[in-house]
Amino acid sequence: MVEWTEQERNIITSIFSSLDYDDVGPKALSRCLIVYPWTQRYFASFGNLYNADAIKTNPNIQAHGTRVLHGLDRAVKNMDNIKDTYAELSVLHSEKLHVDPDNFRLLADCLTIVIAAKMGSGFTPEMQATFQKFLAVVVSALGRQYH
Amino acid sequence: MSLTDKDKAAVKALWTKISKGADAIGADALGRMLIVYPQTKTYFSHWPDLKASSAPVTKHGKKIMAGVAQAVAKIDDLTSGLLDLSELHAFQLRVDPANFKILAHCLQVVIATMYPNEFTPEAHVALDKFLSNLALALSEKYR
Numbered sequence: 001m002v003e004w005t006e007q008e009r010n011i012i013t014s015i016f017s018s019l020d021y022d023d024v025g026p027k028a029l030s031r032c033l034i035v036y037p038w039t040q041r042y043f044a045s046f047g048n049l050y051n052a053d054a055i056k057t058n059p060n061i062q063a064h065g066t067r068v069l070h071g072l073d074r075a076v077k078n079m080d081n082i083k084d085t086y087a088e089l090s091v092l093h094s095e096k097l098h099v100d101p102d103n104f105r106l107l108a109d110c111l112t113i114v115i116a117a118k119m120g121s122g123f124t125p126e127m128q129a130t131f132q133k134f135l136a137v138v139v140s141a142l143g144r145q146y147h
Numbered sequence: 148m149s150l151t152d153k154d155k156a157a158v159k160a161l162w163t164k165i166s167k168g169a170d171a172i173g174a175d176a177l178g179r180m181l182i183v184y185p186q187t188k189t190y191f192s193h194w195p196d197l198k199a200s201s202a203p204v205t206k207h208g209k210k211i212m213a214g215v216a217q218a219v220a221k222i223d224d225l226t227s228g229l230l231d232l233s234e235l236h237a238f239q240l241r242v243d244p245a246n247f248k249i250l251a252h253c254l255q256v257v258i259a260t261m262y263p264n265e266f267t268p269e270a271h272v273a274l275d276k277f278l279s280n281l282a283l284a285l286s287e288k289y290r
Contacts, residue, residue, distance in 0.1 A: 030268065031268040031271065034268035034269065034271070034272055035268060035271050035272040035275055037272075052268055052269050056268070109252065112256060113255060113256060113259045113266075113271065114259075116256045116257075116259040116260045117259040117260065117263035117266060118263070119260070120260050120261070120263065121260060121261075123256070123260050125178065125179040125182035125183055125199065126182065128179060128182075128183050128256060129182055129183040132183060
């Protein structure tokens with residue numbers, strides 16, 4: 001059972017309430033596809049991903065990035081039960097989407113970079129530690145139903 | 148995942164923009180690593196103060212970035228360019244190589260906070276590849 005301090009809860013809710021999901025989501029996903037190009041394997045039907053500019057302007061990627069961030073919102077609102085909250089999504093990613101769970105970690109790292117760029121010096125080591133702890137719990141929950 | 152000419156050019160271009168702030172980047176990244184990844188503190192039990200602003204952390208951050216600068220200069224042959232540093236880490240420091248990835252991540256987070264406009268996805272992928280290759284060259288002499 002994951003324990004969250006009052007400070008950690010406040011940090012997570014304050015970070016997410018400061019975000020424009022329509023901006024951060026697409027930025028994180030497109031950065032992931034550029035920095036770790038093998039992740040493009042899951043988006044073969046999304047159209048033109050031939051270069052960084054194509055990826056950044058691809059409307060399907062933008063829509064999906066926003067969707068992913070709204071999915072993270074569920075964890076923010078259910079921090080004491082992330083495991084159960086994501087059980088269905090975990091099955092989906094395993095059984096239907098066949099996503100290698102290591103990719104969740106790669107996307108999490110890219111999201112951290114995007115948040116860092118946005119918050120600048122406001123992204124203190126304590127905030128980074130809490131944010132990464134949160135993402136690690138999410139990543140673990142999403143990989144839990146794989147077999 | 149070796150460095151292409153495009154990667155090398157991108158790394159050098161990014162380095163030109165950030166090298167003046169190298170000392171600050173090094174201190175922030177090291178201090179951040181000690182907080183975000185507490186297990187890394189085990190290598191610094193001989194320091195009285197592990198705060199990001201402390202003298203040993205600031206001094207050591209500067210030393211680390213001097214190593215990165217050396218790597219940028221020797222980007223065409225990192226293995227031979229970093230031989231002395233590899234021997235140091237292999238035989239004296241004996242830092243578990245898993246920590247190179249951790250520090251690389253912290254460096255990139257700090258660069259993102261300080262240079263958000265310069266650290267584009269294109270610059271990010273080149274730097275990530277460079278730091279991976281740097282880590283590989285650094286672990287060359289381990290076994």
